[in-house]
Amino acid sequence: xxxxxxxxxxxxxPFFEAQLRAEERGTLRPGRAVADRGRRLVVRFEEGESLVTxxxxxxxxxxxxxxxxxxxxxxPGEEPQIARVLARRTRLLRGAAGRRDEExxxxxxxxxxxxxxxxxxxxxxxxxxxxxxxxxxxxxAPVILVTKVDLLDLPEDREAVLDEARAAAGASPVIPxxxxxxxxxxxxxxxxxxxxxxVFLGLSGAGKSTLVNALLRAEVQxxxxxxWWDARGRHRTTGRSLFVLEGGGAVIDGPGIRELxxxxxxxxxxxxxxxxxxxxxxxxxxxxHLDEPGCAVRVAIEEGRLDEDRxxxxxxxxxxxxxxxxxxGGPGARVAKQREKALSRAIRKxxxxxxEH
Numbered sequence: 001x002x003x004x005x006x007x008x009x010x011x012x013x014p015f016f017e018a019q020l021r022a023e024e025r026g027t028l029r030p031g032r033a034v035a036d037r038g039r040r041l042v043v044r045f046e047e048g049e050s051l052v053t054x055x056x057x058x059x060x061x062x063x064x065x066x067x068x069x070x071x072x073x074x075x076p077g078e079e080p081q082i083a084r085v086l087a088r089r090t091r092l093l094r095g096a097a098g099r100r101d102e103e104x105x106x107x108x109x110x111x112x113x114x115x116x117x118x119x120x121x122x123x124x125x126x127x128x129x130x131x132x133x134x135x136x137x138x139x140x141a142p143v144i145l146v147t148k149v150d151l152l153d154l155p156e157d158r159e160a161v162l163d164e165a166r167a168a169a170g171a172s173p174v175i176p177x178x179x180x181x182x183x184x185x186x187x188x189x190x191x192x193x194x195x196x197x198x199v200f201l202g203l204s205g206a207g208k209s210t211l212v213n214a215l216l217r218a219e220v221q222x223x224x225x226x227x228w229w230d231a232r233g234r235h236r237t238t239g240r241s242l243f244v245l246e247g248g249g250a251v252i253d254g255p256g257i258r259e260l261x262x263x264x265x266x267x268x269x270x271x272x273x274x275x276x277x278x279x280x281x282x283x284x285x286x287x288x289h290l291d292e293p294g295c296a297v298r299v300a301i302e303e304g305r306l307d308e309d310r311x312x313x314x315x316x317x318x319x320x321x322x323x324x325x326x327x328x329g330g331p332g333a334r335v336a337k338q339r340e341k342a343l344s345r346a347i348r349k350x351x352x353x354x355x356e357h
Contacts, residue, residue: 007032007046009194009248011109016071019086028073028083032109033066034242036254041066041082043074044242050074053081068240068252069108069197090139092199107199107240107252110138112191116145116177116202116211119152119161125168126313129271131201132172133317136267142172143191143198147207150178167307170273179210189215194248212253216243268321272314278306289315 010032020030034049035042043052052074058065064085066072071086092106092113113135117123123146135142146165152158158176165174177184188211192198200208240254269276275297279287283294289311291298300306 006244007044010044010242010244010250011111011195011197012071013195015089016086020073024073024083028075030071030073030086032242033068033070033072036068036239036241040079041068041072043072043082044244045074051079053079055081058082065105067105067108068242068254069110069199071109092135092138092140092201094134106201106254109197110140110199110252111196112198113138113140113142114145114188114198114200114208114211115142116147116200116206116208117165118147118202118206120148121203121205123161123164123168125164125310126316128165128168129310129313130317132168132170132271133267136270138267140199143188144169144172144174145177145184145188145202145211146174147177147179147202147211149176149183150180168310170271177207177211179207179214182214185211185214189245189249192245192249192251197242197250197252199252200254208253212243212251215245215251217246268314268317272310275306275311275314288318 007030012030012032016030020028029045031043031045031050031052033041034044037051040051040053042049052072054066057063066082066085070088072082073084073086074080074082088108090110091108092110093103094106115128115131115135117128128144132142144165146162149158149161152161162174162176175184175187177188179185188198192215200211202208240252242250242252244250278296278300279289281296282289282292284292287295287297289295289297297306297311301308301311
């Protein structure tokens with residue numbers, strides 16, 4: 001495959017080409033950031049890879065800071081400076097670690113997010129739902145990988161773990177995977193066709209780097225044995241990197257993520273698609289599924305069509321997002337507060353009318 005073909009296989013196409021200004025076409029070249037080097041990035045251009053510098057003005061002026069997966073423009077030459085970051089198709093976000101209410105971009109222009117959950121650490125349904133909501137909000141499609149299934153000897157144990165993942169997955173696919181036996185690797189590779197990029201997320205020890213090695217058929221990422229006492233591994237991958245697959249497509253791998261805060265609530269309905277379909281029958285559009293009259297979700301729980309723990313997980317995430325919106329202020333927070341007041345008034349009136357009868 002030629003280098004120009006590689007850049008195209010990495011996802012560069014009309015969406016990004018259309019963003020180039022006339023004066024930039026003759027002086028700047030597009031490329032994709034494939035590795036993080038602190039204040040510098042390794043960028044893949046048509047003619048090969050080059051180390052580029054992120055100008056200090058990007059931070060000072062509040063310009064978009066490039067991350068692995070971004071398409072950038074830079075002039076020719078040895079270790080050039082990035083001139084501009086092209087607008088992203090998708091961006092995977094999380095809230096910054098700690099108490100800061102700031103967004104952090106983990107990867108850009110990703111089509112698929114592979115959520116790795118190892119059977120030795122257990123599939124945590126509520127954690128998975130939270131991550132799915134964040135992925136849906138990014139614009140990418142989630143795929144759940146239940147890794148290390150070779151550790152399960154009994155078929156009933158295997159099905160129990162997979163059923164637990166499917167219960168939290170909603171409409172997202174669940175793939176059993178073993179880097180030891182090769183199970184699931186062809187299915188992952190088939191999803192990563194030319195022009196598509198996937199990123200692996202999951203706690204340390206989930207087997208992400210081992211899977212990247214299996215996909216690339218080469219030892220490109222360092223791996224380490226998992227600690228026996230808590231099924232966790234130590235970070236061996238020190239920075240995010242993008243790897244080109246044979247035949248096209250790419251994968252991004254990086255350090256295990258221990259804390260993934262939901263930043264944008266726009267993916268909640270997609271992550272809880274089963275609940276959303278039922279909630280469409282609620283009397284109030286902003287029903288919280290607690291004790292509101294005409295709540296279709298409460299009826300579905302009583303009839304066994306919805307799991308109450310899953311509904312409680314949704315309520316918790318929805319409440320966190322409402323609180324976050326309120327802290328940020330602005331028109332969205334005012335609208336949310338007005339809706340909350342209107343809903344409370346409507347519930348009060350209905351209860352008063354019911355008491356009269």
